[in-house]
Amino acid sequence: MMNNNQYTARPYPIGAFPIRIRLAVWEVLKNMQSPDALVSMEFLSAMSACAQALYDYESPTGSLRPVSLNSVLIAESGERKTSVHTIVAKPLYEFDELNMERYLEESKAYESQLQVWTSISKGYHRQLKKRAESQESNEDLLKLILEHDHGKPERPRLRRFIRQNITSRAFMDALDGDGEAITVMTDEGGVVTKGGIFTFQALLNKGWDGAALLAMDRSDGVSIVARNPRVAVSLLVQPSAFKELNDQRGENLRGSGHWARYLVGWPESTQGRRYTETLTLQWLHLPDFHQKMRDVLKEYAARRAAGITERKVLTFSEEAKHRILELVNKTEEFIGPWGYFKDIKDAASKAVEVMGRLAALLHVFTGEDGQISLVTLESAIALYDWHMNEFKRIFAAEEVASPAVLDAQTLENYLLRTVWNNGYNFVKKNYVRNNGPLRSALRMNEALDVLIQRGAVWIGKGYNNVSFINLIPTYFPGRMPGMLQPNLLGA
Structure with missing residues (x-):
């Protein structure tokens, strides 16, 4: 069920972001004047898309978990979704563009190498045929042919982090191999919702869960096997597209636990309140965030080039582990008959997991050394709390507000x-x-x-x-640095 959205969203807790990320978020928010949740969730999606290929984290129980985040942001046309997405995710598209250029170069070299290999192979087989006709010994030639077959050039793969309109077959092809990672990311969610990714939501769920193996048997008899894949979905959708999706598949998406794996947001529009002070936008803090994205992508590329498919593992401090235990018990309390989560038990079942992922991402992008700290975990909890309230507001049975x-x-x-x-x-x-x-x-x-x-x-x-x-400062989010303070409040 989808609520009729009678309540408006609370302000996004931007102040909960660690300072390095917070300054960049505020800067984009100030320059673009889009809804606060739209900007904030774009940062979270960008962090996930970058880091999921390189990092896992160890849960307090000892299991390795992905840092992948799913998100769906609902916003009307005109909220500058495309502009914000393009600005924040810029290093990801640069990385994919470089991979495309490299793939084209490798493809040209592959075609040349394949032609040479094929010519030699044909020559060996012609000799083999002649020897068979003359009943000559061919053991030495068979050995050469086998050695030559092992040296067949390998077709290059186009590795891209960002995918848009994708079928189940293309989804599996993108993950074929060991340790691949993709994010189905688009600022035009209608393309994705109508394109069919939710027809293979079971694969999406397993990918988000961190399944050790995904497999698909093709009609031509060949199996596609993805080992240790990482998968995330990031959607910016208009309310009409979101409503259409839920009308058609909502019961199944909730029942399968698919929506429970998402950070959701439906912020209030900023249209009609966006006033331009300057035509020249200053970017002082976003470049620092982008550089961190590029550092993560560069390290991933270097490890892949060296043949390393294992991910780096982040761990929690002992203080953070004790806090997680508290969260597990508190969540259990909240799903009781009179608890706050009683009507969103599906999301509550994933709550501690998602908080852990958020904490791991914040740890990476603040450049912290050592283990994930309690302070970082508390930041993640504050961010997730907003999304949990949004999930309840959007999906829970409607309550009549006074x-x-x-x-x-x-x-x-x-x-x-x-x-x-x-x-x-x-x-x-x-x-x-x-x-x-x-x-x-x-x-x-x-x-x-x-x-x-x-x-x-x-x-x-x-x-x-x-x-x-x-x-009261503890209730309201951290302030945007550099905000104007006009004398219009009568104070």
């Missing part, structure tokens, strides 16, 4: 964008009433009561008994 709760969400979003993101922790209550989304004193007070209960704000008195709305 007008006060809906108004509280509207007011929270206004305070985030107008007050918090402009560098302020407080604002006059009358200013918000006169300029904000809730002009009715009764509705605004009821909405404030909800936000006070959530721990988002508190009301204080200033000079001349003027009421102020104070924003």
Whole structure:
């Protein structure tokens, strides 16, 4: 079931990203002014696509797990999905382009080598035929033919990380061999949803799970065998395409646990609030993130060239392992009859697994040495918590929200964008009433009561008994650096 989305999404917890990643996320968000979750999830998908080929992590139970992330971001047309995707994933496309150029060069060399090999092979077989006709000994010639057959040139493979509209056969061909990794990634999700990848969701599930072996028997009698593959899916889809997919396959996608393997997000639109301050965009922090992506890709390519297919293994610190144990038990508590996860048990079953993957990726892209720390794990937990709430909001059985709760969400979003993101922790209550989304004193007070209960704000008195709305920093996400602070809040 897909909810009718009566609640709007909470602000994405960008402040939970480690600083090196956070600065790059804020920079893209500031320059592109797309929804916060759209930008943030593009970074997570890019990290996954880069790192899944090179890294695994060891769970507290000792099993090796992938760092692959599936994600689906739902956003209307005009949210600059293509622009954000192109900017963030740039090193991945550069890497695939270099592989394409190398493949074309290797293909030319292969054709030449194959022609020579074929000519020699034909010559040997002509000699073999003559000797057979004259009943001459051919043991030495048979030995030469066998040796020659072993030296047949190997057809080069086009290795690409990013795949778009792909069939089950092409999917398996891309993973054929040992240790291959692909991400079905597109900023036009309708192409993918109509292209059929969900017709082989069992393979996608096994790939995400880190299956040791995937196999497919072709009609020509040849089997395709993928050993230790890594698979991720990253979709940016419009609401209409997402609705169509769920109308057609939603029951099966939930029932098979496929959607449970995804980070989902449906953020509020930013259209109508995007104002341009300059035509020259500055990129100070994104290049640093891109360089880390390139370093990971370069190391992967070097290891493959050396014939190394085993992945590097990341481990958790003892503190982080104890925290994971707490998470396992807390999740079990939440899936009980009265628990928060009672109607999304499928997602809850994957929660700790996905948190571990997020922590491993954050560890890689912050450049930390040693084991995955408790601090990094807590960052991953904060990020996943937002996605878990989104999963419940989008997929769980619809709950009827009171007008006060809906108004509280509207007011929270206004305070985030107008007050918090402009560098302020407080604002006059009358200013918000006169300029904000809730002009009715009764509705605004009821909405404030909800936000006070959530721990988002508190009301204080200033000079001349003027009421102020104070924003609680631990509730709101980290601020975007370099934000303007116009004097328009009446403070």
